[in-house]
Amino acid sequence: EQEDTIRLLLATDNHVGYLERDPVRGDDAARTFEEIILMAKEHDVDALVLSGDLFHENKPSRKSMHRVASLLREHCLGDRPCSLELVSDPSINFPDQFSTVNYQDPNINVSLPIFTIHGNHDDPTGEGDLAAMDLLSISGLVNHFGRTTAVDDVRISPVLLRKGSTYLSLYGLGALRDERLHRAFLQQQVRLFRPPPAPTATTANGDWFNMFLIHQNRVPHGPTSYIPEHFIDDSMDLVIWGHEHDCRIDPEWNPRQEFYVVQPGSSVATSLSEGETKRKHVALLEIKGRSFRLKKLPLRTVRPFVMDNVCLSEQKGLRPTHPASVEAFLKTKVQEMLLQAKDQWEEEEKERGSESEGTARDFPKPLIRLKVDYSGGFSTLNTQRFGQQFSDQVANPREILHFHRRRLNNLSSTEDKERKGKSLISINGMDEDKLDDIGVVDLVKEYLQDQGQTLDILPVAGMDEAVRQFTDKEEKDAIRR
Numbered sequence: 001e002q003e004d005t006i007r008l009l010l011a012t013d014n015h016v017g018y019l020e021r022d023p024v025r026g027d028d029a030a031r032t033f034e035e036i037i038l039m040a041k042e043h044d045v046d047a048l049v050l051s052g053d054l055f056h057e058n059k060p061s062r063k064s065m066h067r068v069a070s071l072l073r074e075h076c077l078g079d080r081p082c083s084l085e086l087v088s089d090p091s092i093n094f095p096d097q098f099s100t101v102n103y104q105d106p107n108i109n110v111s112l113p114i115f116t117i118h119g120n121h122d123d124p125t126g127e128g129d130l131a132a133m134d135l136l137s138i139s140g141l142v143n144h145f146g147r148t149t150a151v152d153d154v155r156i157s158p159v160l161l162r163k164g165s166t167y168l169s170l171y172g173l174g175a176l177r178d179e180r181l182h183r184a185f186l187q188q189q190v191r192l193f194r195p196p197p198a199p200t201a202t203t204a205n206g207d208w209f210n211m212f213l214i215h216q217n218r219v220p221h222g223p224t225s226y227i228p229e230h231f232i233d234d235s236m237d238l239v240i241w242g243h244e245h246d247c248r249i250d251p252e253w254n255p256r257q258e259f260y261v262v263q264p265g266s267s268v269a270t271s272l273s274e275g276e277t278k279r280k281h282v283a284l285l286e287i288k289g290r291s292f293r294l295k296k297l298p299l300r301t302v303r304p305f306v307m308d309n310v311c312l313s314e315q316k317g318l319r320p321t322h323p324a325s326v327e328a329f330l331k332t333k334v335q336e337m338l339l340q341a342k343d344q345w346e347e348e349e350k351e352r353g354s355e356s357e358g359t360a361r362d363f364p365k366p367l368i369r370l371k372v373d374y375s376g377g378f379s380t381l382n383t384q385r386f387g388q389q390f391s392d393q394v395a396n397p398r399e400i401l402h403f404h405r406r407r408l409n410n411l412s413s414t415e416d417k418e419r420k421g422k423s424l425i426s427i428n429g430m431d432e433d434k435l436d437d438i439g440v441v442d443l444v445k446e447y448l449q450d451q452g453q454t455l456d457i458l459p460v461a462g463m464d465e466a467v468r469q470f471t472d473k474e475e476k477d478a479i480r481r
Contacts, residue, residue, distance in 0.1 A: 051242030052119025146172030246275030
């Protein structure tokens with residue numbers, strides 16, 4: 001019953017342009033994005049759905065923009081008919097001067113529609129409040145939706161799609177500052193517009209399958225620096241969560257809101273963190289009526305990534321007075337991780353079975369990250385010099401080792417505050433253990449108190465936003481405005 005089944009490929013956080021000048025890793029993001037497009041064509045989907053951060057930079061380089069535009073023109077334009085019927089008002093969903101979904105534009109032949117929201121990396125900013133996604137959208141290559149014009153009045157209107165007897169309402173909310181959006185939800189300033197009942201409606205929700213795309217923090221990073229799942233309307237059937245990079249592709253049931261959450265994760269590792277080590281996937285989603293099923297599809301072009309932890313003081317035979325033995329131990333450990341990376345890669349290649357026949361690939365240089373706890377009097381090593389011996393085997397030779405010391409957690413909160421207070425008296429000659437407990441905020445507060453000054457030139461929120469725009473978005477007039 002394919003005429004009544006909507007087939008979508010779900011992906012997010014492609015970060016094209018990440019480390020594009022790196023001679024080894026510079027093409028990783030674009031190569032995997034191309035794989036995702038080819039998978040969409042291979043599985044004959046009705047549309048590719050992206051949940052933000054197609055680009056890594058707010059102002060992508062010409063190289064990145066050219067690469068993405070080339071891929072979209074090569075693989076997404078053609079004579080293949082699109083089976084999704086747009087039944088909502090395109091002037092509301094796509095409020096530009098063309099006001100239409102790209103595959104219904106008589107001047108463009110689109111064979112693979114792409115629906116996407118923007119993320120925090122490629123969000124609208126600057127004069128005209130434009131995003132890189134707007135350039136692709138106005139060129140007819142993607143359908144960019146989910147934009148908001150006012151943080152204190154967030155209106156979310158769905159893109160309404162129909163295929164046979166299946167009706168899909170696709171909601172999208174492009175990335176906003178978590179604290180602002182959190183406050184908007186609490187103050188009931190987020191409005192969700194529901195579609196009229198479908199012609200064949202037999203249920204209370206009008207027989208629409210409601211899907212929501214969001215690109216915000218899912219994990220709390222502070223009291224309001226995330227969006228709790230229960231903020232999302234309980235009329236949803238499925239929530240596709242972007243921004244979080246660890247792959248949690250299997251649908252997770254939220255019993256309070258009674259919807260499923262799918263977190264595809266990033267398609268390229270942009271940090272050497274634990275969450276990025278999980279095997280990366282995209283999802284093939286099939287929707288029929290009010291039911292859906294999801295099949296996870298592993299990405300093949302992702303670079304292998306192995307991470308491990310080691311505590312030097314717990315290793316037999318290692319002493320702080322013999323740095324050569326410590327370096328030899330760490331070298332052996334990295335070599336073991338290289339073998340582990342190769343074993344994992346070979347096992348994943350075998351899983352593909354006949355799919356990989358005739359397309360054998362060489363083992364790519366993996367990402368290796370070894371966190372070294374050097375508490376107990378041990379010294380650090382020169383990480384760049386250490387990594388040089390693996391430059392022909394590892395993709396990140398300068399970042400293999402990460403040295404850190406164990407924090408002291410046996411002090412009460414009062415004692416900890418007193419210890420920090422005493423530590424701030426003099427930074428010069430301070431023990432490194434004490435420095436580990438001091439943050440920049442503590443130093444700034446003490447300096448201002450000593451000088452009898454306050455941060456009253458600009459409001460803290462305004463200054464924070466201006467500095468963020470100046471540094472992250474390269475808006476040179478942000479502070480002046």
